[in-house]
Amino acid sequence: xxxxxxxxxxxxxxxxxxxxxxxxxxxxxxxxxxxxxxxxxxxxxxxxxxxxxxxxxxxxxxxxxxxxxxxxxxxxxxxxxxxxxxxxxxxxxxxxxxxxxxxxxxxxxxxxxxxxxxxxxxxxxxxxxxxxxxxxxxxxxxxxxxxxxxxxxxxxxxxxxxxxxxxxxxxxxxx
Amino acid sequence: xxxxxxxxxxxxxxxxxxxxxxxxxxxxxxxxxxxxxxxxxxxxxxxxxxxxxxxxxxxxxxxxxxxxxxxxxxxxxxxxxxxxxxxxxxxxxxxxxxxxxxxxxxxxxxxxxxxxxxxxxxxxxxxxxxxxxxxxxxxxxxxxxxxxxxxxxxxxxxxxxxxxxxxxxxxxxxxxxxxxxxxxxxxxxxxxxxxxxxxxxxxxxxxxxxxxxxxxxxxxxxxxxxxxxxxxxxxxxxxxxxxxxxxxxxxxxxxxxxxxxxxxxxxxxxxxxxxxxxxxxxxxxxxxxxxxxxxxxxxxxxxxxxxxxxxxxxxxxxxxxxxxxxxxxxxxxxxxxxxxxxxxxxxxxxxxxxxxxxxxxxxxxxxxxxxxxxxxxxxxxxxxxxxxxxxxxxxxxxxxxxxxxxxxxxxxxxxxxxxxxxxxxxxxxxxxxxxxxxxxxxxxxxxxxxxxxxxxxxxxxxxxxxxxxxxxxxxxxxxxxxxxxxxxxxxxxxxxxxxxxxxxxxxxxxxxxxxxxxxxxxxxxxxxxxxxxxxxxxxxxxxxxxxxxxxxxxxxxxxxxxxxxxxxxxxxxxxxxxxxxxxxxxxxxxxxxxxxxxxxxxxxxxxxxxxxxxxxxxxxxxxxxxxxxxxxxxxxxxxxxxxxxxxxxxxxxxxxxxxxxxxxxxxxxxxxxxxxxxxxxxxxxxxxxxxxxxxxxxxxxxxxxxxxxxxxxxxxxxxxxxxxxxxxxxxxxxxxxxxxxxxxxxxxxxxxxxxxxxxxxxxxxxxxxxxxxxxxxxxxxxxxxxxxxxxxxxxxxxx
Numbered sequence: 022x023x024x025x026x027x028x029x030x031x032x033x034x035x036x037x038x039x040x041x042x043x044x045x046x047x048x049x050x051x052x053x054x055x056x057x058x059x060x061x062x063x064x065x066x067x068x069x070x071x072x073x074x075x076x077x078x079x080x081x082x083x084x085x086x087x088x089x090x091x092x093x094x095x096x097x098x099x100x101x102x103x104x105x106x107x108x109x110x111x112x113x114x115x116x117x118x119x120x121x122x123x124x125x126x127x128x129x130x131x132x133x134x135x136x137x138x139x140x141x142x143x144x145x146x147x148x149x150x151x152x153x154x155x156x157x158x159x160x161x162x163x164x165x166x167x168x169x170x171x172x173x174x175x176x177x178x179x180x181x182x183x184x185x186x187x188x189x190x191x192x193x194x195x196x
Numbered sequence: 197x198x199x200x201x202x203x204x205x206x207x208x209x210x211x212x213x214x215x216x217x218x219x220x221x222x223x224x225x226x227x228x229x230x231x232x233x234x235x236x237x238x239x240x241x242x243x244x245x246x247x248x249x250x251x252x253x254x255x256x257x258x259x260x261x262x263x264x265x266x267x268x269x270x271x272x273x274x275x276x277x278x279x280x281x282x283x284x285x286x287x288x289x290x291x292x293x294x295x296x297x298x299x300x301x302x303x304x305x306x307x308x309x310x311x312x313x314x315x316x317x318x319x320x321x322x323x324x325x326x327x328x329x330x331x332x333x334x335x336x337x338x339x340x341x342x343x344x345x346x347x348x349x350x351x352x353x354x355x356x357x358x359x360x361x362x363x364x365x366x367x368x369x370x371x372x373x374x375x376x377x378x379x380x381x382x383x384x385x386x387x388x389x390x391x392x393x394x395x396x397x398x399x400x401x402x403x404x405x406x407x408x409x410x411x412x413x414x415x416x417x418x419x420x421x422x423x424x425x426x427x428x429x430x431x432x433x434x435x436x437x438x439x440x441x442x443x444x445x446x447x448x449x450x451x452x453x454x455x456x457x458x459x460x461x462x463x464x465x466x467x468x469x470x471x472x473x474x475x476x477x478x479x480x481x482x483x484x485x486x487x488x489x490x491x492x493x494x495x496x497x498x499x500x501x502x503x504x505x506x507x508x509x510x511x512x513x514x515x516x517x518x519x520x521x522x523x524x525x526x527x528x529x530x531x532x533x534x535x536x537x538x539x540x541x542x543x544x545x546x547x548x549x550x551x552x553x554x555x556x557x558x559x560x561x562x563x564x565x566x567x568x569x570x571x572x573x574x575x576x577x578x579x580x581x582x583x584x585x586x587x588x589x590x591x592x593x594x595x596x597x598x599x600x601x602x603x604x605x606x607x608x609x610x611x612x613x614x615x616x617x618x619x620x621x622x623x624x625x626x627x628x629x630x631x632x633x634x635x636x637x638x639x640x641x642x643x644x645x646x647x648x649x650x651x652x653x654x655x656x657x658x659x660x661x662x663x664x665x666x667x668x669x670x671x672x673x674x675x676x677x678x679x680x681x682x683x684x685x686x687x688x689x690x691x692x693x694x695x696x697x698x699x700x701x702x703x704x705x706x707x708x709x710x711x712x713x714x715x716x717x718x719x720x721x722x723x724x725x726x727x728x729x730x731x732x733x734x735x736x737x738x739x740x741x742x743x744x745x746x747x748x749x750x751x752x753x754x755x756x757x758x759x760x761x762x763x764x765x766x767x768x769x770x771x772x773x774x775x776x777x778x779x780x781x782x783x784x785x786x787x788x789x790x791x792x793x794x795x796x797x798x799x800x801x802x803x804x805x806x807x808x809x810x811x812x813x814x815x816x817x818x819x820x821x822x823x824x825x826x827x828x829x830x831x832x833x834x835x836x837x838x839x840x841x842x843x844x845x846x847x848x849x850x851x852x853x854x855x856x857x858x859x860x861x862x863x864x865x866x867x868x869x870x871x872x873x874x875x876x877x878x879x880x881x882x883x884x885x886x887x888x889x890x891x892x893x894x895x896x897x898x899x900x901x902x903x904x905x906x907x908x909x910x911x912x913x914x915x916x917x918x919x920x921x922x923x924x925x926x927x928x929x930x931x932x933x934x935x936x937x938x939x940x941x942x943x944x945x946x947x948x949x950x951x952x953x954x955x956x957x958x959x960x961x962x963x964x965x966x967x968x969x970x971x972x973x974x975x976x977x978x979x980x981x982x983x984x985x986x987x988x989x990x991x992x993x994x995x
Binding site: 095098101106 | 360
């Protein structure tokens with residue numbers, strides 16, 4: 022969405038030095054530096070990823086509010102981004118994320134078999150976490166790896182041309 | 197490039213400016229293109245895809261239909277809005293939009309005036325091919341004014357863009373994606389912006405509707421009547437929707453020079469006060485302490501006799517500044533016909549030392565539509581968003597366009613744009629202005645010269661001075677309602693004038709009420725005769741009326757304990773007077789106490805009349821509904837009273853005749869804020885330099901009797917009676933958040949809860965006026981003391 026007067030800076034009544042850890046602030050600042058000062062809200066996506074990784078793979082409303090304050094942007098703009106993209110999770114996650122692509126190429130090449138397999142073998146439905154908290158099963162949109170479909174992203178690593186057995190081996194390797 | 201170009205829409209040659217969007221040209225030409233997300237005052241989102249049209253440029257067709265709202269025109273552009281290709285695209289979009297839209301038109305408030313319904317009739321199929329389940333979305337609670345049915349939302353995002361761009365509060369957003377997308381606040385909270393009600397008009401479907409109006413009428417039962425808003429000084433153009441003699445709801449009328457296409461929530465929802473239970477419907481006379489209903493003839497004869505018998509020097513007329521021009525003029529004629537010049541409409545002013553020098557026709561200082569083009573705006577003593585919601589929006593437009601907004605106020609305002617605010621006590625405000633004047637090398641005369649000479653400008657003052665100078669004449673200094681209520685208003689006014697002159701910018705007033713400007717023209721002023729002619733002798737302004745025990749008082753359209761600057765003194769003056777006649781639309785308890793005769797007059801929408809707005813524009817309106825019971829339009833009551841008093845020239849047949857008579861008198865009058873004399877302001881500053889000062893701002897929804905009676909607005913936050921203190925001030929007084937305190941102001945007392953608020957200047961306490969609980973207190977700005985109430989008092993138990 023384009024706002025005529027965008028981006029609207031919103032000053033929040035907090036001390037930015039109290040937000041996050043120094044390491045996280047440094048990491049976010051590195052992204053802020055890539056944009057013109059009045060467009061620092063553009064760093065919201067990498068910043069959300071940084072916060073999510075540092076917080077067990079999911080985002081709380083408080084974290085999003087803090088980020089809004091840190092980037093001088095309205096809180097609802099952060100919620101909009103975080104709820105739009107599939108890579109941000111707003112609920113507690115397992116220790117790992119098994120993200121099975123179910124867009125057209127992967128689906129034609131058997132990703133639904135993969136999903137069904139994982140669901141039966143580990144007793145989780147899409148979006149759920151295994152009872153032992155080992156992993157969360159996610160169905161995601163196109164990973165851009167159509168040439169070697171079906172593709173699965175394990176945490177942040179792509180694995181391609183997978184069969185149920187190959188996926189099992191990968192999952193067994195997770196702690 | 198400003199040259200006009202020619203484009204062709206549906207075979208018609210249309211003139212257009214390069215870069216304009218196709219839809220804007222088509223709208224101007226009266227060619228209809230269906231749309232949901234496009235709105236002329238909002239940014240372009242192009243997300244509904246309803247306005248798809250077929251186009252070609254320079255003989256090369258666009259490969260697919262283009263959105264008319266987001267396609268700029270260029271030389272040689274040809275557009276077809278009704279070609280088979282365009283219609284196919286529009287039908288397909290319509291089908292997608294209807295997939296998830298519920299078929300609940302029979303129970304939807306928008307039914308009958310729904311853009312989706314209309315466009316579906318024109319462009320949709322008659323049978324849905326969608327056999328899957330429709331989605332359901334949980335409703336949002338957006339507060340007492342806006343009802344939600346989010347399942348009906350088609351995600352046009354007009355409301356989101358309105359809040360972000362016009363209101364300046366980015367509270368609404370579109371979260372989720374695809375089928376899970378929804379409009380809302382994500383974290384539930386009410387939208388409290390004073391213009392938020394406009395999203396009801398913007399919503400093309402029944403997702404956002406008016407909560408007070410909900411389920412009370414159908415659009416085809418309503419008759420539209422044009423009117424003018426009776427609250428702030430802007431005079432927004434309204435469309436009243438009337439059914440069976442009752443105003444059911446209020447919508448805006450477009451007027452670029454006044455309200456563009458918006459109205460404030462105060463103008464939109466105050467009509468509910470008309471339908472309240474406490475309307476005054478019959479004339480009444482108090483006999484031996486008992487109120488008796490009487491006939492109009494008896495009541496008016498009684499009033500005429502008493503007024504005739506009274507000593508005109510001991511009679512006073514207090515008129516509400518939102519009475520119509522006709523009422524004010526006739527009242528002024530009657531008062532002066534009886535030889536009485538004690539007449540005033542400046543109910544919330546306490547310093548009248550400048551009456552002899554004040555301009556005869558004060559106004560905003562510039563047309564309203566020019567506000568956004570200013571480069572620098574200095575607001576003095578104005579809680580602008582509460583006082584003038586839509587002028588605040590114009591000022592915000594200026595700020596977004598790069599203008600500097602500067603404020604000198606006793607509290608920090610929550611402005612939704614960049615601003616520089618000097619926050620200080622009311623006493624320091626005078627010194628602040630003197631310092632700004634000194635930084636501009638202004639001298640002034642009399643007391644002012646001493647003040648300017650003695651001041652030492654700080655960096656903040658110099659910065660304000662420089663900003664005003666750099667505006668290059670494109671700036672304005674504006675005085676607001678808190679300045680008007682200031683004990684040293686005459687000094688603030690003089691200093692503001694000096695600052696404007698020295699900086700080479702304009703100077704203006706923010707008229708507090710719908711007809712504050714008109715009241716000067718009508719002569720409802722002790723020093724001004726009708727037609728804005730100066731009176732030979734200045735009689736008593738309201739302050740003096742309270743000091744001198746008057747024997748007779750006429751109150752018009754006001755409640756003495758709410759609408760007058762010093763509620764305690766106003767009530768005392770009424771008590772002392774032997775005869776008080778109150779003409780009112782409402783049967784207020786304070787009037788029952790204060791008055792001897794109650795005359796029911798028509799309120800807003802029940803009388804024809806004229807308001808003169810901040811920009812000096814005369815706006816007339818007709819009555820939309822009849823007044824309830826025996827109540828009569830105010831000008832008719834005054835006409836009959838004039839006849840009963842044997843005054844000549846009271847044979848008006850309609851209010852237009854009254855207006856024409858006054859308009860003839862005003863032929864020479866031009867709005868002008870220059871003081872009439874160079875007479876130096878005399879006398880010392882009256883405000884105490886030390887101690888605690890009350891700042892009695894009038895909350896947005898407490899401005900006048902009508903708006904106070906709108907139940908939905910009463911539920912909005914910010915109108916409750918309380919004491920707000922800066923944390924340092926509270927610590928100094930040994931008070932804490934949540935304490936119960938007793939406020940003592942002169943001999944008046946009240947009790948309230950205390951809240952800590954860092955926006956308030958140290959040395960002041962924000963204690964609102966005109967709200968329930970404030971009746972017992974004195975002047976809106978004045979010295980007070982606070983003490984903590986220990987133990988259980990009646991107030992604390994209630995609170």
